[in-house]
Amino acid sequence: MAEPLRVAIAGLGTVGGGVIRLLEVNQALIERRAGRPIEIVAVSARDRSKDRGIDISRFQWVDDMTTLGEIEGVDAVVELIGGSDGPALALARRTLAAGKAFITANKAMIAHHGLSLAGVADAQDIPLKFEAAVGGGIPVIKGLREGAAANEIKRVYGILNGTCNYILTTMEQDRRDFADVLAEAQALGYAEADPSFDIDGVDAAHKLSILASLAFGSELDFEGVATTGIRHLIAADISEAQALGFRVRLVGLAEADGDGLLQRVRPCLVPMAHPLAHVSGSLNAVVAEGNFVGRLFLQGAGAGDGPTASAVVADLIDVARNEYGPAFAMPVGSLARPPRADSGDRTGRTFLRLTVQDRTGVLAEIATAMRDAGVSIESFIQRGASEDGGALIVLVTHACPERCITDALERLAGSDSLTGQPMVMHILDL
Known part of the structure; x- marks a missing residue:
């Protein structure tokens, strides 16, 4: 039998407990799929005394969770603390620097620091995995x-x-x-x-x-x-x-x-x-x-102990099999840096809800602003009095560049006919 993959977990909340239970309940199946056992050997969390409904006495407790990746005998660290910075980021950096696999469910940290972490993982040829960061149990x-x-x-x-x-x-x-x-x-x-x-x-x-x-x-x-x-x-x-x-x-x-x-x-x-x-x-x-x-x-x-734990353990199985590649599908140095597109050029239909004074001339004012901005109206609905005594106007436009919608609202922004913030929702026409 191959040597087990020895895992340390930081964070013993809902998902951390789910990972422990999943590894126990499906132990035999996971071992067959991974080609070797996956064993938890160390844990850390903010409060050691908290009753979590699981027995953690069999694992080594570590007070300073940022050091989990530096413990002798640990092959991979799972981070379930959360937060884009702080202990989670310190743990990620120290774990990767120590040459250990790092698995996380932390979408904020990956969104803010994923490139720098992936660069270290690329240089060391070690796994950085984050399946659970997006979509919970969905293997997206x-x-x-x-x-x-x-x-x-x-x-x-x-x-x-x-x-x-x-x-x-x-x-x-x-x-x-x-x-x-x-x-x-x-x-x-x-x-x-x-x-x-x-x-x-x-x-x-x-x-x-x-x-x-x-x-x-x-x-x-x-x-x-x-x-x-x-x-x-x-x-x-x-x-x-x-x-x-x-x-x-x-x-x-x-x-x-x-x-x-x-x-x-x-x-x-x-x-x-x-x-x-x-x-x-x-x-x-x-x-x-x-x-x-x-x-x-x-x-x-997209969340919950079972689905998120499922994604975390799927990453652990990949690590146990030694099946991994660059964190973002290609080395960090190969990633492109495209410019940010101007959404004003995007063309489509739009839903507009306006709360207005219930008085003569308001509809003409709205229609004029739309015309002058180059917005053609597909449908127009007026409802009775709103909570503040005004009226609700709902417009659906024909397809036009989004900057035209912005222009129309800017033309109406200074009008005392509007009594509330407009709601703008584009129609998903895909």
Whole structure:
């Protein structure tokens, strides 16, 4: 029997406990697939005394988690702490410097520091693995890095945050307002006490930047992701979208062409015929379009102890088999550095919701701003009084460059006819 792969784990929360349980429950199967045993030999977390419902007394406890990779007899370190910097980053750097394999579920750290970490892994010819960082248990990293490796990817997009998707589908099904559903999601543990990273799109942007790098062979550019969350959605947006034959989803989209790389996260109207419209609850889904393979669609649980632990252990099995390549599918030195594409050049239809004063002349003012900006209106809906006594105007435009929409809103920005922030959602016509 081959020598076991000896593993240290930093972080013993929901996912850390899931990894320990998965390695125990599926021990025999994992050993056969890996070609050798995978054994946990050391652990570390912030609180040693916490009751986690698992027996950790059989493992070596290490107070300073950043040193796990330097312990004699440890072959691979799993990081499940979280955070883009701090102990997680220190652990990653020290582990790779020590020549040990590093596996993480930390999308923020990879989005911010993945290139520098991958450079060290390349130089040392050691594994840097992060399947669990995007999509939980969905094998999307492996799918892009290996399964679609022969293809030129035109675009990659999807629903990348389960908290937002839960909120949007609950608003849709129960016809409830955003704040009410968010409070329920927090009570159920689907949303954090401070949900900003989720509802403002930051979590999805971290994941999208990683997918874009893998899909297009480009350097990570998290700062280049234009991000708009779902904080300002109201129930009327959901119901009007439904009436028009769409569902609202927070979509992360990246596409590359001769003008550069476009990356953005924002709520979109998804046609009912598109598979993303039927991704409900806390599920995630990713679509990649290759020039030979066509459209690939991967869906599954994007978080939770079981799915995320499954992705972590899949990475460990690869390490045990000595099956790994460059972290971003090619050496860091081969990654391209495309310019950031101007989204204003992108053409498509747009949904606009305006809250306005209920008085004579408002509709003419809106129509004039649209005309002068070169925006043609496909449909126009006016609803009765809103909560503040105004009226709701919903427009769907014909296809036009997005800069025209921006221009129209800028023309209306100084008007006292508008009583609230406009909601702009592009229609996903892919």
